[in-house]
Amino acid sequence: MEGLFVLLCILFVANSCTNISCARVGVFSAPEQNTFNVIDYGAVGDGQFDDTQTFLTAWADVCGATQGTPTLAIPEGKTFLLGPVAFQGPAKPLASIFSEQSARKGEDKWIQFSDISGLIINGSGEIDGQGASWWESCKSSCQRPTALSIHKCNGSQLTGIRYLNSAKNHISINSCSGVCVSQLQIIAPDESPNTDGIDISSSSNITIEDSSIGTGDDCVAINGGTFNINISRVTCGPGNGMSIGSLGAHGKYETVEEVHVRDCKFIGSQNGARIKTWDGGAGYARKISFERIALENCRHPIIIDQYYFSDGKNPKESSVAVSDVSYLDVHGTSSDEKAIDLNCSKHGCINIVLDHINITSSVPGTNAYAACNNANGTAAFAVPSVPCL
DSSP: OTTOEEEOSEEEEOTTTTTOOOOOOOOOSSOOTTEEEGGGGTOOOEEEEEOHHHHHHHHHHHHHOOSSOOEEEEOTTOEEEEOSEEEEOTTOOOOOOOOHHHHHTTOOEEEEEESOTTOEEEESOEEEOOOHHHHHHOSSSSOOOEEEEEESOTTOEEESOEEEOOSSOSEEEESOEEEEEESOEEEOOTTSTTOOSEEEESOEEEEEEEEEEEOSSOSEEEOTTEEEEEEEEEEEOSSSOEEEEEEOGGGOEEEEEEEEEEEEEEESOSEEEEEEEEBTOEEEEEEEEEEEEEEEEESEEEEEEEEETSOSSSOOSOBOEEEEEEEEEEEEEESSSEEEEEEOOTTOEEEEEEEEEEEEESSTTOOOEEEEESEEEEEEEEESOOTTO
């Protein structure tokens, strides 16, 4: 059934539906106090029957629990079919259930958690977006849904689940603080359109670690209003790499600050470490670092593009300021001759630091090179050489 998601063996823990602190979390093989198993509410789990209503009914009891750690349990060994569904937090009604047709008319989230502090999503199962038919039939005529949306869920954890073939981006984190994402596997074909792995916006203190992300778009996209993002030990590819932005679309003021990417690998990706802003935008992207990055046949390993969606021939008066960006110990191979591309606006990128860079061409007999435009900073021990810094 087109556009529906399949879940198996996943545990949703809602710590703050009643403002109860988290004591423990796990996948339970036997009934536990304050564990609400969807099977007990009539869920079938055969991959054919729509179990959406049973999930919502069980969730209502999770949020009504007054003791212990209220837990929505989804048992292993079964496949559950869901329509668009929203799980919401304290004193707020559950969202109405949308049919597939209504999703095509504008519903942009398939599974949504909102206003739940201390949410834990943990398990060994998977969420399959079955996005192939959406990629073909819904490129421009309709709005494709995000697989999993986490909105206003502070102090949350997302661990150990596979995400497959979302119609659009797989995971969206919006207006959250203190979220830890770890041990995820996100998979979609390289040619699948706009299937970002993880999108972050208007959020702070987000950690992503020990995960593998390979999709048709950005592995991780860090959008405006974000602060203190830490990404480590993530393998990215295929896809468009890890992107700051795009920022400043249509003159918008946007900010990103304190983003640190460490000990990550880019394998066969279109980009590696990328910052992209629109000409004519406003705001800033600053205090950003990429450290100990390994590259394997990455097309554009290091790129700053301040003319995203612009030809750069008639620059506008304003731009998103890019400053204090460092690339430390970046090594491996580039599939394009232009391994380093610092394409900054007329206002310039300030304090760009490249140190211990060693990027060679993956094409035999080809030499990689660096290109610069209005970039200011320093380069030391860099291959290829970056003469403009």
